[in-house]
Every structure is written in structure tokens, then in C-alpha cells.
Amino acid sequence: MVVECHAPGGDLAVSQGVLARTVDALSIPADVASQLDTLRRKAEEPGWWQDxxxxxxxxxxxxxxxxxxxxxxxxxxxxxxxxxxxxxxxxxxxxxxxxxxxxxxxxxxxxxxxxxxxxxxxxxxxxxxxxxxxxxxxxxxxxxxxxxxxxxxxxxxxxxxxxxxxxxxxxxxxxxxxxxxxxxxxxxxxxxxxxxxxxxxxxxxxxxxxxxxxxxxxxxxxxxxxxxxxxxxxxxxxxxxxxx
The missing domain is CATH 3.30.870.10 (Endonuclease Chain A)
Structure with missing residues (x-):
């Protein structure tokens, strides 16, 4: 499975709620879920180059x-x-x-x-x-x-x-x-x-x-x-x- 998290301005932003429901529905292990949440939060942060x-x-x-x-x-x-x-x-x-x-x-x-x-x-x-x-x-x-x-x-x-x-x-x-x-x-x-x-x-x-x-x-x-x-x-x- 591949989950993509895009920065603002991209095609799709994965919210915390959507990710949580996906983790539950697919029985994703806790360690993998934690990594996905880190990626999700990182995707929400603007890159320094956006200045x-x-x-x-x-x-x-x-x-x-x-x-x-x-x-x-x-x-x-x-x-x-x-x-x-x-x-x-x-x-x-x-x-x-x-x-x-x-x-x-x-x-x-x-x-x-x-x-x-x-x-x-x-x-x-x-x-x-x-x-x-x-x-x-x-x-x-x-x-x-x-x-x-x-x-x-x-x-x-x-x-x-x-x-x-x-x-x-x-x-x-x-x-x-x-x-x-x-x-x-x-x-x-x-x-x-x-x-x-x-x-x-x-x-x-x-x-x-x-x-x-x-x-x-x-x-x-x-x-x-x-x-x-x-x-x-x-x-x-x-x-x-x-x-x-």
C-alpha cells in the first residue's frame, strides 16, 4: 500500500481523521501508522523554499x-x-x-x-x-x-x-x-x-x-x-x- 501526503497546493491533503479511519479500516500496525502520521504532518508544513x-x-x-x-x-x-x-x-x-x-x-x-x-x-x-x-x-x-x-x-x-x-x-x-x-x-x-x-x-x-x-x-x-x-x-x- 502507498499513501501519499501532499503539501498545500497539491492535489490532496490527508487529514488526521482520514488517516485514523484508514489505519483502523486496514488494520495498519502502530509503528507504520506512526510513520504515516509523521509524513502527514510534515506534508502540512510549508517548505523553507516557499518563501x-x-x-x-x-x-x-x-x-x-x-x-x-x-x-x-x-x-x-x-x-x-x-x-x-x-x-x-x-x-x-x-x-x-x-x-x-x-x-x-x-x-x-x-x-x-x-x-x-x-x-x-x-x-x-x-x-x-x-x-x-x-x-x-x-x-x-x-x-x-x-x-x-x-x-x-x-x-x-x-x-x-x-x-x-x-x-x-x-x-x-x-x-x-x-x-x-x-x-x-x-x-x-x-x-x-x-x-x-x-x-x-x-x-x-x-x-x-x-x-x-x-x-x-x-x-x-x-x-x-x-x-x-x-x-x-x-x-x-x-x-x-x-x-x-
Whole structure:
């Protein structure tokens, strides 16, 4: 049996009374009923990101909601440093370039939101990021900003449960070419992963087994072409030296 509890604004909110009657009717064990009630109450609580609802797209709200409870995030980005690893200065340049019509008054709020998303890494969330070499070489914001961005990556890898692997320019073709995506996994390994794919004009969250298997294959394919973690950090250090 699967019981879904949705946050306000969703299709369905499970009240305490409805849940109690369901527990009685189905003779659900007390420990399971307690877990369901915890989920129900949690679903009624607004997420912290809802404070930014006036500037967030539905896609980004969905991604943050999925990230919040995740235990392990795997991501592939070919040309840009992943958001969870971006410094404020690098993020500002990316945001203003991608969204040229953004209101100046909203830029600080977007940056604040992006920095808040990174809090879960400091709380022990695991991150595996596969990044194309182009992302660590393109001088987004100029040499100084990129240099500090790369130093930040080395610090995060050293201090948290974060692995970064670089796909070098010399790598062969792989199943993730031209794509970028996030694989989100929750603490209960029995729960299936979710795949978040965000493009310029559309976004999708995949939860079907067949699609998940395809993206897990793509991630394994690109990871097989990436440098090992230690060699990736060596390459990052080489780029930092070149930027000085």
C-alpha cells in the first residue's frame, strides 16, 4: 500500500481523521501508522523554499523539494559547475547570463536561495558530481571568479561527503553526451530514485523504472569516461595554477 501526503497546493491533503479511519479500516500496525502520521504532518508544513515562491519556477521548486530529503545526489553537468557546488560570485554570473531579464532586486534572493540549497551538504548529504572539463576551464565571471570557484570545489570535497570527477576533453563518447540531469536517492533504499532533467525550455521529473534505468546507465557510462576523483582534483589544481 502507498499513501501519499501532499503539501498545500497539491492535489490532496490527508487529514488526521482520514488517516485514523484508514489505519483502523486496514488494520495498519502502530509503528507504520506512526510513520504515516509523521509524513502527514510534515506534508502540512510549508517548505523553507516557499518563501521564494514568487521568483521560483515550478521546475526549481520541484528540484529543491526532491533535494531536501535526499541522502545521495548524483549529477552530471557538461558545461557548468553544478548549482550545489557554485560560489556566490560564480552563481551570480550564471544566473544573470541565463536569465537576462531578471529583475535586479531579485538577484540577491536567487543567490540566497542557491546558497541555502547547499546547506544539506554540510549536514552530511552525499553528492557525486560528474563535470565536463569545459566547466572547469570556461572563465565564467573572469579568471579570478573561476579560480575561487575551483578552490571552493577542492574545499567542499575535502570537508564533506562530496566526490567530483572530471570528464576530460580526451574522453570517448558516452551515453550522457549533450545532456544534464540529477539522480536523487532517499535514505530508504527501497524507495526508487527520481530523475530530474532541466532544459532551456522544459523540465521533467522521471519516476518510471525504465526511464530511471536509462539514466542510471547514462550516469555509469559518463562516470566510466571520467577521471578518478584524485586525478580530477589534480586537474582542477592545474587549472587553478594556469589562472594565476
Amino acid at each position: 521564494y515562491g514568487d521568483i521560483l519556477s515550478e521546475a526549481v521548486q520541484m528540484l529543491i523539494e526532491l533535494e531536501t530529503d535526499a541522502s545521495w545526489i548524483r549529477t552530471y553537468e557538461g558545461e557548468v559547475i553544478p548549482g550545489l557546488l557554485q560560489t556566490r560570485d560564480y552563481a551570480e554570473r550564471v544566473i544573470t547570463a541565463v536569465s537576462p531579464h531578471i529583475r535586479v532586486s531579485d538577484i540577491d534572493r536567487y543567490l540566497e536561495l542557491r546558497m541555502k540549497r547547499q546547506k544539506r551538504l554540510r549536514e552530511g548529504q552525499r553528492l557525486t558530481a560528474i563535470v565536463g572539463e569545459a566547466a572547469i576551464r570556461q572563465q565564467v565571471g573572469g579568471p579570478a571568479i573561476l579560480c575561487e570557484q575551483l578552490r571552493h570545489i577542492t574545499r567542499v570535497v575535502r570537508e564533506h561527503d562530496v566526490t567530483v570527477q572530471i570528464v576530460p576533453f580526451t574522453a570517448d563518447a558516452h551515453a550522457a553526451l549533450g545532456d544534464s540531469f540529477v539522480i536523487i536517492q532517499w535514505p530508504d533504499e527501497a524507495d526508487p530514485e527520481a530523475i530530474y532533467v532541466d532544459g532551456v525550455t522544459s523540465w521533467t521529473v522521471h519516476e518510471r523504472d525504465g526511464v530511471i534505468r536509462s539514466y542510471l546507465h547514462a550516469f555509469g557510462s559518463v562516470q566510466s569516461q571520467a577521471l578518478p576523483a584524485r586525478e580530477s582534483l589534480d586537474l582542477i589544481h592545474d587549472v587553478i595554477k594556469d589562472l594565476r
